[in-house]
Amino acid sequence: MYAFNYTRAGSVAEAVAALAKSDNAKLLAGGQTLLPTMKQRLASPAEIIDLSHAADLKGIARSGDKIVIGAMTTHCDVATNAAVREAIPALADLADGIGDPQVRNRGTIGGSVANNDPAADYPAACLALGATIITNKREIAAADYFKGLFETALEDGEVITKVAFPIPAKAAYQKFPNPASRYALVGVFVAKTAQGVRVAVTGAGASGVFRAEALEQALSGNFSADALAGANVSSDGLNSDIHADADYRAHLIGVLTKRAVAAMG
Incomplete structure (x- = not known):
């Protein structure tokens, strides 16, 4: 896998704000699709925004x-x-x-x-x-x-x-x-x-x-x-x-x- 920035969003608002700051970001939910595709280098986001701590979701x-x-x-x-x-x-x-x-x-x-x-x-x-x-x-x-x-x-x-x-x-x-x-x-x-x-x-x-x-x-x-x-x-x-x-x-x-x-x- 390659280097990327990681953001842990505590809410929907934080996730949306993080998305707006990056031209190449991906939302991480359960990771059942995104992580395997990243490991195979089929996806290469510059930033991962983790939604697992967003209680309002x-x-x-x-x-x-x-x-x-x-x-x-x-x-x-x-x-x-x-x-x-x-x-x-x-x-x-x-x-x-x-x-x-x-x-x-x-x-x-x-x-x-x-x-x-x-x-x-x-x-x-x-x-x-x-x-x-x-x-x-x-x-x-x-x-x-x-x-x-x-x-x-x-x-x-x-x-x-x-x-x-x-x-x-x-x-x-x-x-x-x-x-x-x-x-x-x-x-x-x-x-x-x-x-x-x-x-x-x-x-x-x-x-x-x-x-x-x-x-x-x-x-x-x-x-x-x-x-x-x-x-x-x-x-x-x-x-x-x-x-x-x-x-x-x-x-x-x-x-x-x-x-x-x-x-x-």
């Missing part, structure tokens, strides 16, 4: 019909939180399936959403539940936030502070994980919301997370696994790599969607 609370999660809340805390498990158990289950215990105790929801890895789990939950990404500057609907592979709507100097998830009538998440990394070869989050049925897919799209509209339409008329029998998922625009080709991923999307619907009873 942590915590989980139920606010009306939403669960609001601070950006520096770990996957483990999301998985075990009583409010999350009661209101959106699918979100708790999703968090409990990320990586291994070491990753779940270091990785954060804000870091995951900010990085927008195409095989990450949280983007599917955000898109299916109609979450709102809250920053130090504004509120961004999930539908407008995810822009492509590792791309988001975040601007320079913008820091995610919270993610607000509307509580659905029902939801379930099913994932086919890579056995080594636990990243999703395909992950499907299905939710019955006030705006209708939503099916969000991660791990499969060449442009990152997306909604499977054909499956949503099939479930809107008859919310059952049987309704998906004639709904075919196209392999166009899906990933093909050493782990799975596009046709296999298309097949998995259908299988996992059926499993998610069946899990909701």
Whole structure:
């Protein structure tokens, strides 16, 4: 690794001020992505701004019909939180399936959403539940936030502070994980919301997370696994790599969607 400056931010305001002083700074959340890329010299920030001591970025609370999660809340805390498990158990289950215990105790929801890895789990939950990404500057609907592979709507100097998830009538998440990394070869989050049925897919799209509209339409008329029998998922625009080709991923999307619907009873 190479030399860089290190700043420990005690609050969002301190982090934003530190970002403004540097032309090449990176925010450090759980470090599950940034540190490995730095070790491989794929990233070389001049300054690291550590958010781990920013108390105003942590915590989980139920606010009306939403669960609001601070950006520096770990996957483990999301998985075990009583409010999350009661209101959106699918979100708790999703968090409990990320990586291994070491990753779940270091990785954060804000870091995951900010990085927008195409095989990450949280983007599917955000898109299916109609979450709102809250920053130090504004509120961004999930539908407008995810822009492509590792791309988001975040601007320079913008820091995610919270993610607000509307509580659905029902939801379930099913994932086919890579056995080594636990990243999703395909992950499907299905939710019955006030705006209708939503099916969000991660791990499969060449442009990152997306909604499977054909499956949503099939479930809107008859919310059952049987309704998906004639709904075919196209392999166009899906990933093909050493782990799975596009046709296999298309097949998995259908299988996992059926499993998610069946899990909701």
